[in-house]
Amino acid sequence: MKSKTYVLSILADNHSGVLLRICGLFARRGYNLLSISAAETQDPHISRLTIVTEADDQTLEQIIKQVQKLHEIHEVLNLSGDISVKREHVLVRAGCSEETRDGLIQVANLYRAKVLNVAETELMLELTGSPKKIDSFLRLVKPYGIIKMARSGLIALEREL
Amino acid sequence: MECLLEQGVDTVFGYPGGSVLNIYDALYEYSDKIRHILTAHEQGASHAADGYARSTGRTGVVIATSGPGATNLVTGLATANMDSVPVVAITGNVGCSSLGLDSFQEVDITGVTIPITKHNYIVKDITKLADTIREAFYLANSGRKGPVLIDVPKDVTAAQCEYTPKQPQPIPVENHTTAHELERAAALIMEAKRPFVYTGGGVIASEAAEPVLELVNRMDAPVSSSLMGQGSFDNTDPRYMGMLGMHGTVTAAKAIENCDLFVGLGTRFSDRVIGDKSTFAKNAKILQIDIDPAEVNKNIGVDLALIGDVKAVLEQLLPLLPQQNHSEWMEQIQSWKQEYPLVMKADDPEAVTPQDVIETLDELTKGDAIITTEVGQHQMWAAQFYKFRHPRSLVSSGGLGTMGYGFGAAMGAQVGNPDKRVINIAGDGSFHMNCNELVTAYKFQIPMIEMLFNNNVLGMVRQWQRLFYGRRFSQTTLDRGTDYMLLAQAYHIKGLRITKKSDIRPVLEEALSLHEPVLIECVIDRDINVLPMVPAGADITKPITHITIEEKEGGAK
Known part of the structure; x- marks a missing residue:
């Protein structure tokens, strides 16, 4: 069966062990975990986790059911496809010399990325967008030399139709 | 202790130690109400709690101290977890202020046991202890049963708080079937000419032996039980064919090959039962009734699954089923049973088998x-x-x-x-x-x-x-x-x-x-084999029924 990328949104008790339980479940059952992001929701007792996974249909069914079995999990939604808005955040420090700085700033402007810090030989840029947009932005930044970067992992929310 | 009594506990198995001194001190006081069986090793206590639970249907309770006491429970908890047995393990731990400092006899037992318990807790606040114990018993017994561990740091067992008695929360009977699904299940059964009923441990856990008997009589079907399902169907009943799978009977193997409907009750289609996926019940539709939705389509794809407590689902399904008659199929089963009985042969007629x-x-x-x-x-x-x-x-x-x-x-x-x-x-x-x-x-x-x-x-x-x-x-x-x-x-x-x-x-x-x-x-002789046998992952319809012993000596290193 063919593997595809899926986005799962999970509501869970905001306990210290929940992330460990979910990550442990993925590790021991051999599920792919491409990214995970977690934080408190408007209710401080509940946190939302967004997981990106790669799986075939049968494995996806198992992943959802197995996660639902964990005691501290309230809801597991499959937010793959157009039913949700997906965003990712990236911070990147890219090198530039006097000559190349303008070019890098142009790339940033093209993507409406923000310049967060300016140093003699590098800039720190920030961009929020769909994973596709982030990927193409990074492709253009790469020739300038990426010194360090941090991606947030995907977050997603379903649309109200 | 009051919480344990609340849950109807009168027997616990365990082994004392530094971090559970306070718990054992309380046990001393309650020794007229709670019997404590001191084992030689914590592992023995964990298996005893498990055996107690499986044989009585009540929750097994085991107590161990921190560190090695707790890790000695690991095999017992993993055993109970794999077989869905309601066990509550209570472990001591070092005091809260010593946690995370590699203190003497400290181990992160909740971390260790996450993969082998249904759920586990560490209780760092005495006011939450009573409700955690209640929740642990509830979780161990609700839905698909399983072991739950509660880790209690020593200072929490020393602290005191007001105890408010509560009635144990009743365990709800799970049933997620819809009328439409029940009708489809009934239709599958009525269309079948050669049905096969398979009973697993879930039938025992849900106390469904009676409705299962009613079902197979109504369906006029032969029955096989898994290892975990032994006793869920009377082995002396003529409908019973023996086990299925790696060490199943030839009759069950023939029946699985020829059946056109396989009804799995409270069973998880273990690899030891299904062997080669592609040949398992290949001419049959599969109907599964189980409490755990994650067991559906896990090891084998099914045509229809009814999710719920086996007993509750069967009580809804039975009224939809008129009496079926498959006398030809049942006669075939009986003739296979006569042709292929389970017999153990020894070379020496005087030898004990x-x-x-x-x-x-x-x-x-x-x-x-x-x-x-x-x-x-x-x-x-x-x-x-x-x-x-x-x-x-x-x-x-x-x-x-x-x-x-x-x-x-x-x-x-x-x-x-x-x-x-x-x-x-x-x-x-x-x-x-x-x-x-x-x-x-x-x-x-x-x-x-x-x-x-x-x-x-x-x-x-x-x-x-x-x-x-x-x-x-x-x-x-x-x-x-x-x-x-x-x-x-x-x-x-x-x-x-x-x-x-x-x-x-x-x-x-x-x-x-x-x-x-x-x-x-x-x-006994060392070369008596377990037969029939199907090698792991092979077609279960083709069991090995004879193994030649060529040599009596040698080969051992």
């Missing part, structure tokens, strides 16, 4: 005993040759396959069922894993019988080495020279031996007449 012993045991106990087992050949022989008639009469580690499980489990089962005979069927390999618990059986005068088949080898592994590793018997010939009679004597336990056929009946009769722990050593 496990079949002789277990069948005599069955006859003498009228199938009314609780049989526990270790893991290996003897386990399969017990499942094949004892005729289980009632639920909760076989207590065996099916999923994890834990050697050393049986002795502790037998003690737990005997403590929980003082009026029943409890016999642990063991092999010499498994016996040596936890034979330290002989001391517990003596100390508490637990009148269980240890039925030890001594073939001087790790027989099941030897069998695989013979078949798949060119008879290179690596590390499976034991030759330990243990004198079991002397060993029993050292523990003040009655020892008996069976060495020839004519010993079987008198020795078993004598053991059953005594009401004290007894160890019976039965010497």
Whole structure:
């Protein structure tokens, strides 16, 4: 069966062990975990986790059911496809010399990325967008030399139709 | 302690230590209300709590101290987890201020046991202790049952708070079937010409033996039970075909090949049962009834699944089913049963076979005993040759396959069922894993019988080495020279031996007449194999029914 990328949104008790339980479940059952992001929701007792996974249909069914079995999990939604808005955040420090700085700033402007810090030989840029947009932005930044970067992992929310 | 009493606990198994001093101090006070069985090792206590739970249907409780005490529960919890047994483990830990500092006898037991418990807790606030214990018992028994661990740092056990009694929360009966699904299930059953009903451990957990009997009579179908499902359907009923899968009967194998509907009740389609996925019930539609939705389409794709407690679902399904008649199919099953009985052959007609012993045991106990087992050949022989008639009469580690499980489990089962005979069927390999618990059986005068088949080898592994590793018997010939009679004597336990056929009946009769722990050593040939056998992952419709023993000596290293 063919593997595809899926986005799962999970509501869970905001306990210290929940992330460990979910990550442990993925590790021991051999599920792919491409990214995970977690934080408190408007209710401080509940946190939302967004997981990106790669799986075939049968494995996806198992992943959802197995996660639902964990005691501290309230809801597991499959937010793959157009039913949700997906965003990712990236911070990147890219090198530039006097000559190349303008070019890098142009790339940033093209993507409406923000310049967060300016140093003699590098800039720190920030961009929020769909994973596709982030990927193409990074492709253009790469020739300038990426010194360090941090991606947030995907977050997603379903649309109200 | 009050919380345990609230939950109806009157027996706990355990072992004291530094971090549970406060708990044991409270036990001292409650010793008239809660009986504590002190084992030789925490592992024995964990298996005893498990055996107690499986044989009584109540929750098994085990207490251990922090660090090594807690890690010694790991095998027992994993065993209970694989077989969905309601056990609550209470471990002590170092005080909250010492947690995370690599303190003496500190271990992150909640971290360790996440993969092998249904859920676990660490309680750092005394005001949350009572509700956590209540929730643990609730979780252990609701939905698909399983073990729950509560880790309590020492300062929390020392703290005091106001205790407010509460009634235990009733366990809801789960049933997520819709009317439409029930109609589809009924239609599948009515369309079937050659149905096959398979009962697993879920039938026992949901106490569904009666509606299952009603179902198969209504369906006019033959029945097979898994290892975990032994006793969920009366083995003496003519509809019963024996087990299915790796050590199933030829009848069940023929039936699975020819059936057109497979109804799996409270079963998870273990790899040991289905063998090769592509050939399992290949001419049949599959209907599954199970409480755990994650067991649907996990190991095998099913045509329809009804999610819920087996008993609750069947009670809804039965009224939709008129009486079916499949006399031709049932006659076919009967003729296979006659053609392919389970028979164990020995070269020497005077030699004792496990079949002789277990069948005599069955006859003498009228199938009314609780049989526990270790893991290996003897386990399969017990499942094949004892005729289980009632639920909760076989207590065996099916999923994890834990050697050393049986002795502790037998003690737990005997403590929980003082009026029943409890016999642990063991092999010499498994016996040596936890034979330290002989001391517990003596100390508490637990009148269980240890039925030890001594073939001087790790027989099941030897069998695989013979078949798949060119008879290179690596590390499976034991030759330990243990004198079991002397060993029993050292523990003040009655020892008996069976060495020839004519010993079987008198020795078993004598053991059953005594009401004290007894160890019976039965010497058997090391090359008796468990048959039929299907190699792992192979087509279960083509079992091996004969293994030639070419040599009597050699090959052992």
